[in-house]
Amino acid sequence: MRTLARRLLGSQEAGLVLVVAVVTVTLTLLAGSHVDRRTGELINNFWNSNTLIQTATDASFFAIMAIGATVVIIAGGIDLSVGSIYALAGVAMALLVRAAGPMDPVTTVLLGLGISAGVGLLCGLLNGALVVGLGVHPFIVTLGTMWMLRGIAFVVSRAESILVPQPLTAVAKAPLGLGGGLYPVPMLVMLAVTMVGVLYLTRTVMGRHVFAFGGSLEASRFAGLPLNRIQIGVFVVSGLTAGLAAFLGASFYGSASSGDAQGYELYVIAAAVVGGASLSGGKGSALGATLGALLIVLIRQSIRTLHLDQNYEWIVIGCAIIVAVVVDQWSTRAAARRFSRTAALSKSAA
Amino acid sequence: MAEPAVRFEGISKRFPGALALSDVSLAIEAGSCHALCGENGAGKSTLGKILAGIHAPDAGRLFLRGREVRFAGPRDALAAGVGMVHQELAFCGNISVAENLCLGALPARAGWVAWREVERRAIAMLEEIGADLDVRRPLGELTIAQQQLVQIAAAVGGGARIIVFDEPTSSLSQVEAERLYELIRRLKRRGVTCIYVSHRMPEIFGLCDTVSVLRDGRHVATRPTAGLSEAELVGLMIGRPLAEYFPRHLEAAAGEEVLRVEHLSCPGKFEDVSFSLRAGEVVGLAGLVGAGRSEVARALFGLERGVRGRILVDGRPVRIASPRHAIRLGIGLVPEDRKRQGLVLTESGLHNTSLPILRRLARLAWIRRARERRLAAEYFQRLRVRAPGLDAPIASLSGGNQQKIVLARWLAARSRILILDEPTRGVDVGAKAEIHALVDQLAAQGTAVLLISSELPEIIALSGRILVLRAGRLVGEVPRALATQDRLLALMAGVDAAVVAAEAGVGSAGDRDVPGDRRRTGNRAGDG
Structure with a gap:
């Protein structure tokens, strides 16, 4: 138990966990409370199941994408097209499932999931293939596909909002026994994807290849790694998470349009970076990405809960991103110093 | 005063x-x-x-x-x-x-x-x-x-x-x-x-x-x-006296031919290079910087495009298209630029050791971490890597220990043909001696080693025979018994040893622009 605690405290994400906890506690203390009209109980304005799950739900859609984006960023790239992939995957899912006509609910859900994930995967494949095939920097390629893919979504949807069949919404909004207008599914999917992301990055061959690729392309070449496969792979992962987020988002809100997730790419990258991913590659974590997304949403939520002027939201978020990254750099440096001390100790002991 | x-x-x-x-x-x-x-x-x-x-x-x-x-x-x-x-x-x-x-x-x-x-x-x-x-x-x-x-x-x-x-x-x-x-x-x-x-x-x-x-x-x-x-x-x-030694691998006869290169050419880099390498042999590859030594190494490791000629590994002709392919054939390369080509500096010693063999260490895609650590620990110990632990960031280690990890990687990958490109560059005297002893030991155990070095004493001390490249062509093969610095230098520069010495003495600094020829003598001043 003690070693577990020490591992948590020593881990890369420890600082971020602390910040999230501090913001949560502060918000709870400052939020004030109201009396529930039905039960007569005193309820904290922030620390109540409704607000908490709502906050987690808000975070979940782009936290899922931020995990994919983190994989790309660890590999030294960037994916600006995730918002557009989300829109295209959502629109394609809604259109195709509707076109397929009424089916039993299970088939509908599987078909919807297959379509949105498939579209996301294909878009990621396109990004990866363009980066590898043309030898153009991911920033440029995904800047291009960002507009292309949203344009395709715009054309195929004829700029209309398309309703998503009911069975899909039923899944995304399944109460899972909670009731009372609480919808925990997006939050649970976010947690599941985070776990898969953590395992993928730290325990699989592909994940470790991604770190090496982003840490040094040249050294990875000399170590015989399949460079093109890694490069394409990270964009596929990113596309896939965008497709999954689209399935969840479109189902949850009941409709899909080409304007969905506009500007999400920046939230997603912000979450990844706040979560400790380094844009120069070789560093980042899936848990960090989720915590980063949570932190951004918490800050947004705090403006609402504390009845601050909503017009300041962007300014606050912008500052928070810079502060978070600077704090992360400090703690990394502090960790390096800690390490150097133990290194010096072990040296003198030897 | x-x-x-x-x-x-x-x-x-x-x-x-x-x-x-x-x-x-x-x-x-x-x-x-x-x-x-x-x-x-x-x-x-x-x-x-x-x-x-x-x-x-x-x-x-x-x-x-x-x-x-x-x-x-x-x-x-x-x-x-x-x-x-x-x-x-x-x-x-x-x-x-x-x-x-x-x-x-x-x-x-x-x-x-x-x-x-x-x-x-x-x-x-x-x-x-x-x-x-x-x-x-x-x-x-x-x-x-x-x-x-x-x-x-x-x-x-x-x-x-x-x-x-x-x-x-x-x-x-x-x-x-x-x-x-x-x-x-x-x-x-x-x-x-x-x-x-x-x-x-x-x-x-x-x-x-x-x-x-x-x-x-x-x-x-x-x-x-x-x-x-x-x-x-x-x-x-x-802090201690330096011991001279005679390579032990020379006591045994070389084994089977494991690598044969015939008329290997790469336009603009090297031309018509042929040689062979036997198990248990250390062959030196000398030449001025720019003579094509590293390029030959790169070609053998699948890193050069447009290579012509024949390469045979264990007697079978192969076309080495990528480092992956080379590694599968049992070739390992310790590249000349350790920090850029040899190591992923953002990662730990453990991860750098296992990088090329992760697939072998994994079941499906899942890395068996205990096995990975055991393997790395074994080679850390065998190569006497001085690090605070397997997880120590590689950037915090000294040059010698970093280089040992690059070597450990290929030992762990069980490479049978090792190409060492400047294996002791930027390595301190103590670690250098350890690396020399290791190369000798590996050869004694049957690894075939191609040793590229700008330090002629290093090549002379370790190699059984020495190939000399000049301007991309193989200009000679010198057996150990006849290998002296003067002789190698003469072959490398393509002139009499006396002329080399004379020329080195002539130009006083800056009287004239240094000639456009960017080739530098491999014999770095002062290693003699």
């Missing part, structure tokens, strides 16, 4: 990962040439950089001619008369020589740069040290030797009376190095105090009056070079 030009008093400096200097006190006589020597990581460069204002000491005091000084940066140091010449590019590579020389004080009229004045000043500064360079060329296009001339001109032109040379010949050819020595002697005659950071014996003994030895960040001794022997100095540097 006169006030010393420089006096360090109780200097300490800590970097993340290491205590670089610990309570160093020493004095440097005015007008002398004073060597700072020691193994890599001994702190000699750090001491030089503290004097030049690049690092600030954590503790201790620095005196120039008896007056205490504190430098906030290299500019303060230069203002106080201390300049520094670095191993590699220290200025902006993308702007012209003239601009670099006037950087910080660009002459201007009403806010517009007076270009003609910039060039005039730059030419004057270069003339001051007897160098003649095209001041309009971007600095990055010059050879490293020429860039050093620019650094020296900047230091002298900036009024430096003390100049720190930080291993200035590590990237120079013999001829270029000789010119630099001549220039340093001239500077000394003009009363400039030279501090020469190096671990090369001939330089220390040929150039310097006094030598201070650092070991593990501590000042061990300061001695006049006259009356000191090389063996004594090496003993001071490594």
Whole structure:
């Protein structure tokens, strides 16, 4: 138990966990409370199941994408097209499932999931293939596909909002026994994807290849790694998470349009970076990405809960991103110093 | 006695990962040439950089001619008369020589740069040290030797009376190095105090009056070079006497032929190279830098495009299209640029060791981490890697330990053909001996080794026979019994050994532009 605690405290994400906890506690203390009209109980304005799950739900859609984006960023790239992939995957899912006509609910859900994930995967494949095939920097390629893919979504949807069949919404909004207008599914999917992301990055061959690729392309070449496969792979992962987020988002809100997730790419990258991913590659974590997304949403939520002027939201978020990254750099440096001390100790002991 | 030009008093400096200097006190006589020597990581460069204002000491005091000084940066140091010449590019590579020389004080009229004045000043500064360079060329296009001339001109032109040379010949050819020595002697005659950071014996003994030895960040001794022997100095540097040995792998006959190269060519890089390599054999590959040694290694590792000719591994013809393919065939390459090509510096020693064999360590895609750690621990121990643990960031380890990890990687991958490209470059004396012993041991156990090195003594000591490349062509094969430095050098340069020696003595620094031929002699000054 003690070693577990020490591992948590020593881990890369420890600082971020602390910040999230501090913001949560502060918000709870400052939020004030109201009396529930039905039960007569005193309820904290922030620390109540409704607000908490709502906050987690808000975070979940782009936290899922931020995990994919983190994989790309660890590999030294960037994916600006995730918002557009989300829109295209959502629109394609809604259109195709509707076109397929009424089916039993299970088939509908599987078909919807297959379509949105498939579209996301294909878009990621396109990004990866363009980066590898043309030898153009991911920033440029995904800047291009960002507009292309949203344009395709715009054309195929004829700029209309398309309703998503009911069975899909039923899944995304399944109460899972909670009731009372609480919808925990997006939050649970976010947690599941985070776990898969953590395992993928730290325990699989592909994940470790991604770190090496982003840490040094040249050294990875000399170590015989399949460079093109890694490069394409990270964009596929990113596309896939965008497709999954689209399935969840479109189902949850009941409709899909080409304007969905506009500007999400920046939230997603912000979450990844706040979560400790380094844009120069070789560093980042899936848990960090989720915590980063949570932190951004918490800050947004705090403006609402504390009845601050909503017009300041962007300014606050912008500052928070810079502060978070600077704090992360400090703690990394502090960790390096800690390490150097133990290194010096072990040296003198030897 | 006169006030010393420089006096360090109780200097300490800590970097993340290491205590670089610990309570160093020493004095440097005015007008002398004073060597700072020691193994890599001994702190000699750090001491030089503290004097030049690049690092600030954590503790201790620095005196120039008896007056205490504190430098906030290299500019303060230069203002106080201390300049520094670095191993590699220290200025902006993308702007012209003239601009670099006037950087910080660009002459201007009403806010517009007076270009003609910039060039005039730059030419004057270069003339001051007897160098003649095209001041309009971007600095990055010059050879490293020429860039050093620019650094020296900047230091002298900036009024430096003390100049720190930080291993200035590590990237120079013999001829270029000789010119630099001549220039340093001239500077000394003009009363400039030279501090020469190096671990090369001939330089220390040929150039310097006094030598201070650092070991593990501590000042061990300061001695006049006259009356000191090389063996004594090496003993001071490594703290124990150095043993010579005869490679054990030569006791057994070489085994089966594992690699055969026939008429291998790569346009513009090398032409018609043929040789064979047997199990249990160490074959040296010598040549000047640019002769195509590394390119042959790269071709064998699937890193060159457009390779023609035949390669046979275990008697079977193969086309090696990628490093992956090469690794599958049992080939391992320790590349020449450890930091860029050999290691992923953001990762741990463990991860760097297992990188090429993750698939083998995994079940499906899932890495069996216990197995990975066991394997790495085994090779860390066998190669005596000194690290605080398997998870220590590779960037925190010394050059020698980093190189051992690159080697460990190929041992773990069970490579049967090892290509070592400058395996001991930037490795300290102790680790170097360990790596030599390891190469010998591997060969004795049946690994075939192709050894590329610019240090002829290293090649001669380890190899059973030596192939010599000149301008991309194989020009000779010298058996161990006949291998001498002179003979190899003559083959490498394509002239009589006598002529090589004569030419090295001729050009005094900067009388003329260094020839456009960027090839540098592999025999780096001073490793002999």
